[in-house]
Amino acid sequence: MNVVTLCLGILALGDASGYEIKKRFDGPLRRIQEPSFGSIYPALNRLTREGLVTCTVQAQDKRPDKKVYSITAEGRAHLKAELQKSLPGPDKVHSDFLVTMLFQEMLSPAFVAAAVDERIAFYRDLMTTLDCPAGQQSAAKDFVCGYGVAVCRAAIDYLEAYRRDLPAPEPAADPAAGQKERGVLVNPQAMEI
Amino acid sequence: MNVVTLCLGILALGDASGYEIKKRFDGPLRRIQEPSFGSIYPALNRLTREGLVTCTVQAQDKRPDKKVYSITAEGRAHLKAELQKSLPGPDKVHSDFLVTMLFQEMLSPAFVAAAVDERIAFYRDLMTTLDCPAGQQSAAKDFVCGYGVAVCRAAIDYLEAYRRDLPAPEPAADPAAGQKERGVLVNPQAMEI
DNA sequence: GGGCATATATAGCAGCGCGATACAGGTAGG
DNA sequence: CCTACCTGTATCGCGCTGCTATATATGCCC
Incomplete structure (x- = not known):
């Protein structure tokens, strides 16, 4: 496409x-x-x-x-x-967020917490954008919006559950937060993907 | 990134x-x-x-x-x-599937049904790929995989509910199916997005 | 009142990244 | 036997994104 x-x-x-x-x-x-x-x-x-x-x-x-x-x-x-012409192929996704989370073990906990918080806020905002036009428009648009809402809701639920298990946030959520030094991965082999 | x-x-x-x-x-x-x-x-x-x-x-x-x-x-x-350097920005998504579904009113019902079916099968397959490595690897990878599973599950649930409301599939699911002629949109103004 | 940001509207350009292709030998299946 | 696929590196063209330029008008803050 x-x-x-x-x-x-x-x-x-x-x-x-x-x-x-x-x-x-x-x-x-x-x-x-x-x-x-x-x-x-x-x-x-x-x-x-x-x-x-x-x-x-x-x-x-x-x-x-x-x-x-x-x-x-x-x-x-x-x-x-x-x-x-042909059935639609798989979606192409570029997620900087998931890349960041994949390498979270070499980042500061404050930065990771801030990233998760911002992502939750982002999805909440997206969901309100998507949720407004219910039923009163075309079925096609309802389907696309409904799909987005369903996925957003799942993402928010997952992220909030994860957020609760994270250590205390504290540092007032400034983006440049958390320059605290952390070592390299303890066991790189365990990260084989 | x-x-x-x-x-x-x-x-x-x-x-x-x-x-x-x-x-x-x-x-x-x-x-x-x-x-x-x-x-x-x-x-x-x-x-x-x-x-x-x-x-x-x-x-x-x-x-x-x-x-x-x-x-x-x-x-x-x-x-x-x-x-x-900065908090990760929003994901970039290119979804041919959602584009197709957005314009479904000018496509044959058989084609739309086939597209939904294939998408459900795709997500089921993706979920098994994601679901295997549970708990036994790094927390970071568990998070990323868990996120994928949560989103997949929501998508499957939504698509299956939609599929049940669709008219009978019938035409043996061949990709070139459904050349049945359909008119242009009845009310283009209603599709304002 | 001066400066700044924002909105409308079109357009060009650099660079990045995808898809295809090439090459070359190994392995496996019909 | 022949085809297809796997390992492995590498390049090229094309399409797209992000940035910038150009014009003009409005609104806002100090």
Whole structure:
């Protein structure tokens, strides 16, 4: 799934400018993908070249002109074919948090505790973003949001249980906390993964 | 978190060759990141240049020579500093599955059902990979695996509940199934996200 | 009132990393 | 026997992210 198909999909749900497409991925959809301007604008140019979308320039008062894109009939057909070409592959996850936790034995306990706390706060925030639109919109969006909520809830539960077993936090949760020296791993062989 | 730091971290858990580093990310760690050879080998070269690891060539019988890398004292210090530089940012997720599900209203029901079924099977498989090493290894690895299991379980529960509400599957689950024509979205405005 | 951050809107560029490919011999299965 | 897969290192192209530039208007704090 590339950004071109992704933009085409968003445009299938309604006309939008490049900027608006980007904004859609700041909400609940940020759990799906987070394309950048650097990939969205070239994608829109390519879709226009290929006749899958059309572009209408809207002159705006005291603002740069807005390029609003609309999907064409060929675009809809192309999207449908692209999505059903093959079953979706596994998710690609890059988790700095889990990397940090994997090496936690060489970090300060204060830093690890702060990382867990921040992650819990992050998921709580994400869940409120996801939880708001219940039932009143499309079934597809409900499914995607509901999926996110279910996963968030599981993550929060797990992290809170882990947090309770951690030694006392104390150091007022400043990010640069915990420069206390700790030795290297006692038994590196035990860490074979 | 770049591949360079990631490789340094793996080497902090024990010596390894480029090939072995790659293999580590085929197991439970594939939920964290999946670096490719195209990024691992340049990363190891750079780490060697910078004196953070050393390289020993092991001649092997009837096999290509093996370059085994070991982390240095500077490497350990650099890794610790790098990990504690700032709290880990949010995960980056690319989910083709959720994109497909978001646009499910323009796809055939058979295809959607097949996608959900495959996803359930995928998570079941992932959970068995994650669930095996319980308690007998390092606390850090237990945490990472436990986290994966918790999230998997939540995803499976959610998907199975959704699956039960789906119309009858029938078409023998072939990937190219369901070319049955379906109209465009009835109410695009309702899909505002 | 001056400075700063933020929001709207488009666009280019450097660098990083994935996927594919190449090469080469060993092993195992149909 | 031939195909497929495993070990092992390495490179190349392409796509994408993150950063930066450019314009303009609004709101906020000191």
